[in-house]
Amino acid sequence: xxxxxxxxxxxxxxxxxxxxxxxxxxxxxxxxxxxxxxxxxxxxxxxxxxxxxxxxxxxxxxxxxxxxxxxxxxxxxxxxxxxxxxxxxxxxxxxxxxxxxxxxxxxxxxxxxxxxxxxxxxxxxxxxxxxxxxxxxxxxxxxxxxxxxxxxxxxxxxxxxxxxxxxxxxxxxxxxxxxxxxxxxxxxxxxxxxxxxxxxxxxxxxxxxxxxxxxxxxxxxxxxxxxxxxxxxxxxxxxxxxxxxxxxxxxxxxxxxxxxxxxxxxxxxxxxxxxxxxxxxxxxxxxxxxx
Amino acid sequence: xxxxxxxxxxxxxxxxxxxxxxxxxxxxxxxxxxxxxxxxxxxxxxxxxxxxxxxxxxxxxxxxxxxxxxxxxxxxxxxxxxxxxxxxxxxxxxxxxxxxxxxxxxxxxxxxxxxxxxxxxxxxxxxxxxxxxxxxxxxxxxxxxxxxxxxxxxxxxxxxxxxxxxxxxxxxxxxxxxxxxxxxxxxxxxxxxxxxxxxxxxxxxxxxxxxxxxxxxxxxxxxxxxxxxxxxxxxxxxxxxxxxxxxxxxxxxxx
Numbered sequence: 001x002x003x004x005x006x007x008x009x010x011x012x013x014x015x016x017x018x019x020x021x022x023x024x025x026x027x028x029x030x031x032x033x034x035x036x037x038x039x040x041x042x043x044x045x046x047x048x049x050x051x052x053x054x055x056x057x058x059x060x061x062x063x064x065x066x067x068x069x070x071x072x073x074x075x076x077x078x079x080x081x082x083x084x085x086x087x088x089x090x091x092x093x094x095x096x097x098x099x100x101x102x103x104x105x106x107x108x109x110x111x112x113x114x115x116x117x118x119x120x121x122x123x124x125x126x127x128x129x130x131x132x133x134x135x136x137x138x139x140x141x142x143x144x145x146x147x148x149x150x151x152x153x154x155x156x157x158x159x160x161x162x163x164x165x166x167x168x169x170x171x172x173x174x175x176x177x178x179x180x181x182x183x184x185x186x187x188x189x190x191x192x193x194x195x196x197x198x199x200x201x202x203x204x205x206x207x208x209x210x211x212x213x214x215x216x217x218x219x220x221x222x223x224x225x226x227x228x229x230x231x232x233x234x235x236x237x238x239x240x241x242x243x244x245x246x247x248x249x250x251x252x253x254x255x256x257x258x259x260x261x262x263x264x265x266x267x268x269x270x271x272x273x274x275x276x277x278x279x280x281x282x283x284x285x286x287x288x289x290x291x
Numbered sequence: 292x293x294x295x296x297x298x299x300x301x302x303x304x305x306x307x308x309x310x311x312x313x314x315x316x317x318x319x320x321x322x323x324x325x326x327x328x329x330x331x332x333x334x335x336x337x338x339x340x341x342x343x344x345x346x347x348x349x350x351x352x353x354x355x356x357x358x359x360x361x362x363x364x365x366x367x368x369x370x371x372x373x374x375x376x377x378x379x380x381x382x383x384x385x386x387x388x389x390x391x392x393x394x395x396x397x398x399x400x401x402x403x404x405x406x407x408x409x410x411x412x413x414x415x416x417x418x419x420x421x422x423x424x425x426x427x428x429x430x431x432x433x434x435x436x437x438x439x440x441x442x443x444x445x446x447x448x449x450x451x452x453x454x455x456x457x458x459x460x461x462x463x464x465x466x467x468x469x470x471x472x473x474x475x476x477x478x479x480x481x482x483x484x485x486x487x488x489x490x491x492x493x494x495x496x497x498x499x500x501x502x503x504x505x506x507x508x509x510x511x512x513x514x515x516x517x518x519x520x521x522x523x524x525x526x527x528x529x530x531x532x533x534x535x536x537x538x539x540x541x542x543x544x545x546x
Contacts, residue, residue: 035372041415041435043471063371069295076371101295101302104367106331107376110301117294146323215326 004029004056004090005241005273007265011057014252016047020054022255026262029056031245034083034092035063048087057087058202058243060171061094063105064129066122066139067112068098077132084135091136091201093171094129096122096159111144114154123165130168138169138201143176143208143218145183152186156194169201174232175224179208179216188231197239205232205265206247221250224261229268236272244269292317305331306367308360332359335368335376342377342408345447346401349394349454358384374412381405396443396456403445403463406437407473410465422540424530426500430489431536435467438478438487446475466534474532481510482525489535499538 006028011019013036019027030051037048051057061080064072084092097109112118122139130137141159149155159170172195181188207222224246232244246261292300300317304310305328315321336359340347347355359380366383368376381401389398415434424430444459462483464476478486488494488502497505503522507514529535 036374038372039414040372040374040412042411042413042467044412045414045416046471062373067294069298073371098294098298098301100367101298103369104302104306105369105371106302106305107334107368107373108327108331110298110327113294113297121294145326146318146320217330 004058004243006243007262007269008055008058008243008245009258009262010060010245010247010249011047011051012249012252013044013047015248015255015258016043016051018255020047020050023054024255024259024262026259026266027055029058029243029245031058031060032087033062034059034080035061038079038083052087057089058245059084059087059089059092060140060245061092062107063099064094064125065099065109066094066096066125066129067118068100068125069121070101070103072125072128072132074132077129081133081135084133089135091138091169092129092133093138093140093202095142096139096162097142109142111142111146111148112158114149114158119158119161119165122162126162126166126168130166136169136201137166138171140171140173140204141176142173143179143216145215145217147184152180152184153191153194155180156191160194160196163196163199170195170199171202171204172200172235173204173206174235175204175206175208175228176218178225178228178231179218182216189234192231192235192238200235200239200242203232203235203239203242203244204247205229205244219250220247223257224265229264232265233268233272236269241269241273301327302367304328306363308364332363335359335363338373339377339380343381343401343404346388346397346404349397349400358387361387374408377405377408394455396445396458399441399443400445400456403439403441406439406465407475410435410437410467410473411471413467415467418536420540421537423537424499424526424535425538426503427498428538428540429494429496430499430502431539432486432490433466433534433536436490436534437465438483438490439463439465440483464534466532469533476534481506481512484510485522485525 008029008031009027011030011032032048037044095109097112099108099110100106126137126139139162141155162168163170177188177191181191205224205228206218206220207224209217209219209222211217244265246258246265248258300314304314304318304324310328315324318324339359350358362380362383366379368379370376370379385398385401388401391397413435418431418434421431441461441463442458443456444461445456462478462480464478464486465473468474484506485503488506494502504514507518512518526535
């Protein structure tokens with residue numbers, strides 16, 4: 001398993017030219033969506049080849065949708081496997097959601113209900129992905145806007161159940177935990193506390209939009225808010241050093257603004273993961289809480 | 292409600308022309324699932340607009356929204372790769388654009404813009420081994436290349452305020468340049484037939500000389516010094532532009 005630490009940046013076409021011209025040293029790795037590069041040539045392929053030569057690269061999928069009930073498209077899995085091998089991906093993550101029905105794609109992340117059938121569907125699908133791709137699989141907790149369980153912590157219980165049934169890892173999106181906590185009124189730290197820290201393989205942070213009616217939408221179109229920095233620091237103190245990725249997909253600012261955010265995240269990262277600051281916090285889920 | 296029923300209800304909420312109260316109620320939060328519907332539809336229509344901006348401008352907001360509503364209700368996207376979504380839109384709407392009597396160039400404008408979008412993204416890695424150009428070997432063309440025959444000149448106007456396209460039959464070649472731009476070249480009928488012959492996968496094992504002579508014969512064109520000179524100029528230009536990559540270096544030429 002690749003040991004990858006520090007702050008990375010989602011590599012997107014909007015800032016690729018500036019990024020490749022500057023090759024910022026504060027960025028320790030980049031992440032790409034395979035769906036944006038598989039079977040594609042032109043500028044995307046050239047950018048991918050250049051960035052791969054200069055940075056460690058992680059992959060994060062958009063269409064495996066671990067809660068989907070359609071069978072996997074075998075041709076797509078073969079393409080994905082080929083891509084993951086090509087870029088030597090240490091693991092591959094995708095979302096805990098569904099994304100359409102009967103062959104149609106909504107191209108968005110629709111929320112799963114946190115019930116047993118969904119746990120089983122997700123677990124089966126993750127195991128199929130593990131077998132087909134021959135790489136470690138991690139799932140990402142998503143933002144959701146319609147209530148899916150009895151309380152906000154049902155999602156954490158759902159994630160823990162999937163972790164236990166599959167042996168997969170979690171790609172913890174700290175911003176999504178925060179957004180959901182505000183939209184559904186729960187303590188985000190309690191949510192984080194339920195996830196076994198050793199199962200967290202990577203983290204995401206991003207900015208989100210607060211609508212006039214108060215609903216928070218995970219847009220990836222704003223700067224990371226102060227509360228998410230705090231929650232990231234809290235999480236890193238539990239996990240120790242794990243790769244943290246800044247995502248920005250909309251309203252992409254000049255690269256220097258993103259580098260400034262990466263630097264600020266780096267300060268939080270260093271503070272939280274310095275040896276004397278990282279607490280060996282036991283998790284509720286591994287049964288050792290309170291010991 | 293099973294997970295599958297839930298998926299189907301959510302898909303209908305996102306794609307139906309008007310979401311049903313029954314589906315919204317099944318999913319549990321009418322307001323929030325209307326939000327999901329808006330987000331999904333906005334994202335899908337945005338990529339169509341990115342691929343075909345002049346078509347969208349020609350349609351106007353109201354007609355474009357109507358076209359998207361028809362498309363999503365009749366043929367929800369089955370394209371896994373987001374960049375392919377505009378193909379589904381046009382496949383569903385092409386006949387309506389072609390039948391437009393007020394703007395008879397609409398269908399061709401849509402085809403032209405989508406071709407440019409496709410050219411930018413097409414995977415060009417699957418080419419045979421390439422050596423120097425030789426008439427005695429099969430020619431290798433840039434995979435990021437397409438031909439289109441038009442009745443109207445729907446290329447971008449120099450004047451962006453012009454909103455119609457003149458009737459003018461054209462043969463166009465579009466290719467992706469080394470700078471990753473979609474470049475259009477106007478071809479005469481002979482050049483068009485040559486490029487069609489050179490790019491036809493069925494001719495992959497034919498030598499450049501054989502294909503060229505075949506086209507010239509079919510068009511009753513004399514392959515004298517003037518023809519050879521014009522052909523050499525064309526090939527030199529195409530090599531410089533990256534339209535022609537060279538000749539296959541792995542094949543034994545046909546006798």
